[in-house]
Amino acid sequence: MSGRAVTISEVAKHAGVAVSTVSYVLSGKRTISADTRRRVLDSINALGYHPNAGARALASRRSNVIALVLPLRAGMHVPVLMRFASAVVTAARRFDHDVLLLTADEGTAGIRRVAASALVDALVLMDVELDDRRVPLLRELAEPSVLIGFPAEPAGLTCVDLDFAAAGARCVEHLAERGHDEIALLGAPSVVYERGTGFARRTREGFVEAVDAHGLKGVALACEETFDEVYETVRDLLLDQPALSGLVVHNEAAVGHVLAALRQLDRRVPHDVAVVAICPDDVAERASPPLTSVLIPAEEVGREAVRLVMDKLEGRAVPDSTLLAPQLAVRAST
Amino acid sequence: MSGRAVTISEVAKHAGVAVSTVSYVLSGKRTISADTRRRVLDSINALGYHPNAGARALASRRSNVIALVLPLRAGMHVPVLMRFASAVVTAARRFDHDVLLLTADEGTAGIRRVAASALVDALVLMDVELDDRRVPLLRELAEPSVLIGFPAEPAGLTCVDLDFAAAGARCVEHLAERGHDEIALLGAPSVVYERGTGFARRTREGFVEAVDAHGLKGVALACEETFDEVYETVRDLLLDQPALSGLVVHNEAAVGHVLAALRQLDRRVPHDVAVVAICPDDVAERASPPLTSVLIPAEEVGREAVRLVMDKLEGRAVPDSTLLAPQLAVRAST
């Protein structure tokens, strides 16, 4: 292979047509006779032609690349982020776009750079905080963007996420249906609440409201991620509330430790304590016992984010806010 | 913001110089007087100029983008992959390159596409298998590439990785020094061995050889990743070999379960059983007790991979094989 790449004009010569005709065959922006199209396509295959991305971007003012901005911070459960990322890449390919990976090291400068240089057509930001430094920048950018997660002031932005408040409430409902009336939420590490990450707070709010609405006794706690800290938290919780019989865990990294702690404290799941998790399906299924859970629909969220950003790119109107309904999968833990 | 972007010719006009002069100021490929350079740089700042990536790629035949190919398969520990990825992005930025994220959904077609369309200048592939379908393709590509991990037949390729054989051996040595003479390796899930992933096998080989060399009794087992399976594996192991006193764990996802299983089987770490892990530092530190470990130097490997690929891009000779020496951090578990 290698050598110089095949260009569109070589294809045109080979097929006996004009360069522009080849371009129109590829883009479909003008009608081309079936016969000509056939000849052009054959030549493309015969020569192994691939359009040059730079030239195409220059001429069309579209790079067909979107940026995926991944902060990679403490307290985030990385496998979940990765599933989002993977879903975004797959979805973007369906729209014939590639994905440029941006991390937070560069701060907002990276976003500015790829937008100003027309390296990307649009942006998808993940793991958005309530007070996110990147948000003001987005507002002044010409490029469309979509956020996965909600900032404090989402007006004028396009955001998509699982409806975490509904997820928290759904877990409470499930436990209430099962007859538990004294329950607790073990949430994210406290640093995540302090940072004001939206999804953690929204889950807690949904939990608290549902507890009130059902007239249950319930408490919401932060939850660190080492075994020892989790053990202490669970032990103290059971000491305080011996009648506690239901637990909602919204912390992928801690969920295994919670189960281990319950084992060590001689509480059987689900007999003594029922456990509902908010976590990806694979984590729930791999746990012992497999956990009843509200799944975090990473694939769906990623796909939706891409769909929205493509709509914006085409100038179509999109809703400011897209909340995906939680789905509860009942397994052995409740 | 927005509106049309500033072009190089506007900068040239503003500074009262030719377009080519601006270009040379930016690239440094010809000498420019300090005075002219100053004026040009001022104009660039005043106008907020950012070179158009597409135009630059077209004219220079360099996109300043490298592809990062991430398979995202079963049995891989995702946080580790992510740390590699993050390191690659950061390192690439130091060379003024961006990173395009490719997953395996497209198979080898994605690699072919981004290379043929000149979207990327070079490729970094992660999580390489012994018999990797992507490898033959790399050989026929004009674009330079670097593999993180080793295929079975690495001749003519550039590969970089932790020296896993040395890591396995290092763990054995450490346990031998501590006086343990009956030990075991708990490795990756069996599917990973079957697939022929290099690092899992190389660790096992290093382990086995070192066991022989030190005249120890040792066994190497695959290790699944649910608690129940891990528990059974550990229980059976201790049943078979009651005198076993040292464990090497090379499986990030299972390491927490191994410790939980030992707790449940009333074996104290390190008093009854010493545990050495091969895993990222944060996992080792977060465990209870904190684990003596050979760290997986994701940042260093990622950085090295980028350095190598940039060298190749510049036409410099690079070694076929780069093995990073393992480093053992002693903590509370041995």
Add this chain to the structure above:
DNA sequence: GCCGGTCGTCGAAGCGCTTCGACACTCTCC
């Protein structure tokens, strides 16, 4: 049989940048 309207194709003008050769200077050295 002529007019207006598609339909299918072509040629050319860019898109914004890099890079090559040329040229006008200024030094340096014999």
Add this chain to the structure above:
DNA sequence: GGAGAGTGTCGAAGCGCTTCGACGACCGGC
């Protein structure tokens, strides 16, 4: 004081593609 060797700058030719306007060929309608 003139040859030779840098310096610093410019103009123009692309890089490979998209897209616009133009135009011939063919259609049906009166």
